[in-house]
Amino acid sequence: MQMRLTFITLVLTYGLALSVEAQSLDYRPPRGPDGNPDLNGIWQALNTAHWDVEPHGAAPSVSRELGALSAVPGGLGVVDRGAIPYSSEALARRNENRADRLALDPAVKCYLPGVPRGMYMPFPFQIVQSQEHIMILHEFAGAVRTVYMADQMPAPADSWMGWSNGSWEGDTLVIDTTGFNGMTWLDQSGNFHSEALHVVERITRRSPETLWYEVTLEDPNVYTEPWTMSMPLYRRVEPNAQLLEFRCVEFVEDLIYGHLRKQPQ
Template sequence: MTTKFLAQLTSVAALLALIPVHAQEQQAPGGSRIQRETTVTPIASGKWTGKRLSDGQPDVQGHWSNTIANHNNWTDPQGGVPGDPGRNGPPKTPRNERAPSRVSDPPDGQVPFQPWARAVQQEFLQYFHNPVKEQYIEPLARCAPAGVPKSFTWHGYEIRQYPGYVVLLFNSGTRIIHLDGKPHLPENIKLWNADSRGRWEGNTLIVDVTNNNAKARLARTGEFFSENAHIEERYIFNGEGTRYNYVATITDPTVYTRPWTVTIPARRFTVNDEPDGWHYEVALANQPAGKAPLIERYERICVENNGPFGNIAVISAK
């Protein structure tokens, strides 16, 4: 990239940093603030009728983003962080007019924590806006990867496919899903983005996820699991390949009373959509006449303590 282009990107990034988080979330193509949806449309597993790649994979490459909200609140996605004293204060709409909990099972929309684990989550939430100890700091505030499954709620991302692999390019880290039948990594190897082994069944990518280091929180509300967590993911794409539902079942008997399921809806963004500062974080570059424009994702620069990500701890000297 040229020095001039880098300077322009830096200016854009600086401007985006000044936009309130809730405004970025709602910014839609064309400038209207209607991006966040309040419902999740079911998509059934079945046959894939769309385009396929040379290795037989359904072609789902492109730019994607969740359609309801960022990672402020896991069980009330559009409700903000409880107790937020700043710009993301109490929600302005009734609960029944906001998107449902990402927890689709149990039916009450709550994570089935064991009592001790619920106390840990509530303690994190209590001190989120005043993190007087290191463990109260949101890991993303320290530029850590968002992890699985949180990455699907944090900004847009790109899916690329290669023979035997699906690659997810998040702005907080890259994740590789192996489709070649290789065994999982040894149990003693733990990763921020875990270890993923998948297969296609019709319109559904099924992924077995292990080896998670469990350092990431699921949201700013503090939900978590342990290194013992096992996740089965299903990426269920619609017939047009324009949307999919991420449906993952999390099992961790050391933290939860039962397995539970998360559902996160996503849609594909294309050159027909106007780039924005959240869902479709791209630059349309080099657009010669008669040819499709090249799309480049921004290289985001993470700065510790950037915005309302959970502030750096203030520990008084004694």
């Protein structure tokens, strides 16, 4: 009886997965004035990539005082082939980053999250779409990206969020980003890149409430070959959904500058 129930459960689960996939393939997204899919809205990832983009088990917190509240949840990972193809030297640096991540992770100090990390942090982001530009507004640190759909040009200077040019391939928004300063990480586990990073994101609306996000990273200074991550992004559907202020600079002033404070005489 137990084996029969297990078999029935597997069949139903597989059938449901096929049904969801079929609905995604048949979905016709609403269109903007230019005829392209409407991606406007507030979206958020629901996975563990923020902690580690690779497959990982649950792990204790780096802060003993916070105990289980800041422990790392296990995750299946979002890297398509499981592991990031680091060079041997880069892998050693990643391991050093991981060992001292509380001190070295730029996001701990409220620096801008970079690309693609900002897309899967546990904070919402908003897409505001027009024919000439697409804005991606992040709640974390108030980070902002402008995707230039017209008047495209190479990155004029290196920056935390890079320089993004966009185009449409059918119903998929393709964002090509370069011009990074090499100072951001990909997650809390020390996965990183250099200033040579080249990111290509592909965003496709698969249902009224989901986007499919695929991002390919190429960095000859760090990786032996290009590699890809993919994940769903979910619409925030609360009636009053909005981005709220998260001015984290004031939360870390003492962490960064506390050693400069004058001691009382």
